[in-house]
Amino acid sequence: MAPKIDPAILKALSLDGANTTLTSHGGSGFSSTYKLSSRGGDGKEKTYFVKTGGKGSEVMFAGEHLSLNTIHALVPTFCPQSFAYGALSSSSGSFLVTDFLNLSPPSSSKPGSGISLAHKLAKLHSTPAPIPDGYEKPMFGFPVSTCCGETVQENGFMESWADFYAENRLIHILRCEFYSLILFYFILHFSAETNQGPSPSLSSLVHQIANEIVSRLLRPGHLTSPDGSPIVPVVVHGDLWSGNRGKGTIGTDDCVEEVVFDPSACYAHSEFEFGIMGMFGGFGGGFNGEYWEVKGRDEPVGEWEDRRSLYELYHHLNHYSIFGGGYKSSAESIMRKLIAKYGEET
Numbered sequence: 001m002a003p004k005i006d007p008a009i010l011k012a013l014s015l016d017g018a019n020t021t022l023t024s025h026g027g028s029g030f031s032s033t034y035k036l037s038s039r040g041g042d043g044k045e046k047t048y049f050v051k052t053g054g055k056g057s058e059v060m061f062a063g064e065h066l067s068l069n070t071i072h073a074l075v076p077t078f079c080p081q082s083f084a085y086g087a088l089s090s091s092s093g094s095f096l097v098t099d100f101l102n103l104s105p106p107s108s109s110k111p112g113s114g115i116s117l118a119h120k121l122a123k124l125h126s127t128p129a130p131i132p133d134g135y136e137k138p139m140f141g142f143p144v145s146t147c148c149g150e151t152v153q154e155n156g157f158m159e160s161w162a163d164f165y166a167e168n169r170l171i172h173i174l175r176c177e178f179y180s181l182i183l184f185y186f187i188l189h190f191s192a193e194t195n196q197g198p199s200p201s202l203s204s205l206v207h208q209i210a211n212e213i214v215s216r217l218l219r220p221g222h223l224t225s226p227d228g229s230p231i232v233p234v235v236v237h238g239d240l241w242s243g244n245r246g247k248g249t250i251g252t253d254d255c256v257e258e259v260v261f262d263p264s265a266c267y268a269h270s271e272f273e274f275g276i277m278g279m280f281g282g283f284g285g286g287f288n289g290e291y292w293e294v295k296g297r298d299e300p301v302g303e304w305e306d307r308r309s310l311y312e313l314y315h316h317l318n319h320y321s322i323f324g325g326g327y328k329s330s331a332e333s334i335m336r337k338l339i340a341k342y343g344e345e346t
Contacts, residue, residue: 003024006090008089012097013048020037022037031052033049033051048098052095058087059152060147061094061096064082066146067237067263075124078120078124080099080251082098101250102248103247105248109249110256115257115258117287118291118294119294120258125234125235125270126294127234128232128233128234137159138233140161140267146265146266153168161218161231166214169314170313171207173206174207202332209338213310213339223300224298240273241277241279247259275309279316306341310334
C-alpha cells in the first residue's frame with residue numbers, strides 16, 4: 001500500500017491530491033524519505049523529494065531548508081532547491097520538500113556544466129556572506145539553528161570566528177553531552193557520554209583546546225586570507241562527508257552534475273569544511289589541489305593541516321555525542337597532539 005500524502009504537503013506545494021502519488025525512496029537515519037510525483041494541468045510530471053520526521057524534526061528541517069536554499073542561490077547546480085517545510089497536519093511531526101535528486105540518472109541524461117565538485121565548492125567558499133539584519137558587516141553564524149546528525153547546533157552570530165568555533169561548536173557539544181547524560185539517568189536515553197560514563201578528562205581537554213589552541217591558531221590577525229586581509233564568513237555545507245555528495249540530475253533538469261545534499265550550513269571559515277572531509281576521506285588525492293586553483297589556502301599556510309585537524313575534532317566529538325564508542329579516543333588523540341604542539345607550556 002502506498003503511503004498517504006499529508007494534506008499539509010499538498011497545500012504547501014499547491015498540488016492536486018488526485019494527480020499526486022507518494023512512494024518510499026532511499027533511507028535516512030533521522031527521517032522517513034519519499035518520492036512525490038504530481039502531474040499538472042499541462043500534463044507534465046513534477047517530482048519532489050520528501051522527508052518526514054517526528055517531534056523535534058522541525059528544527060532539523062528548518063535548518064536544512066535554509067541551508068539548501070543558501071547554497072543553491074550561490075551555485076544552483078550544486079544542490080537541490082528546497083520548496084517547503086512545516087508541520088504535518090495528520091500526525092505530530094514535520095516535513096521537508098525539495099527537488100528530487102536522481103543519483104542514478106538514465107544513460108540518456110545529458111552532460112551538465114562540467115564544473116567539478118572541487119571548483120563548485122571553491123566558488124561557494126569565495127562568496128562573502130551577506131550582512132545579517134541588525135548588523136553592519138558579515139558575521140559568523142546563521143539565521144537559524146542547524147543539525148549535524150541529530151545534534152542541534154547553536155548558530156548565534158559572532159564577529160570573531162575563533163569565539164564562534166570555541167563557544168558554538170566545541171563548548172556547545174560538551175553541553176549536548178552533559179544534557180544527554182542527564183537524560184540517560186532519567187529516561188535511559190543512550191547518547192554522548194552515556195555510553196562510557198562521565199569523562200572529566202575529555203571535558204578538560206576540550207576546554208583547554210577552546211581556551212588555548214583555538215586562540216593560538218584562529219585568532220584575528222594571525223589567521224588571514226592569502227593576501228593578508230582578515231578572513232570573511234562564507235557559507236559552508238557543514239557536513240560534507242563522502243556520503244553527502246554524488247553525481248546526478250536535479251529536479252526536471254536532465255543534465256548530470258556533481259552535487260551535494262543534506263547540508264548543515266553556517267557562515268564560517270571556509271577551511272572548516274575540510275574537517276569532516278578529511279575525517280572519512282573519499283574525495284581523491286587531487287581534490288584539494290583542484291580546489292586551491294580557485295581558492296588558495298589561508299595564512300599561515302604551514303598551519304593548514306593543524307587547522308584542519310582542529311576542525312575535524314568537532315566532528316569526532318559530535319559523533320561521540322551521538323554514537324559513543326571509539327570516537328572519544330580519536331577526539332582525545334587529536335587534542336593531545338595539538339596541545340603538545342601549540343599548548344601554552346610548549
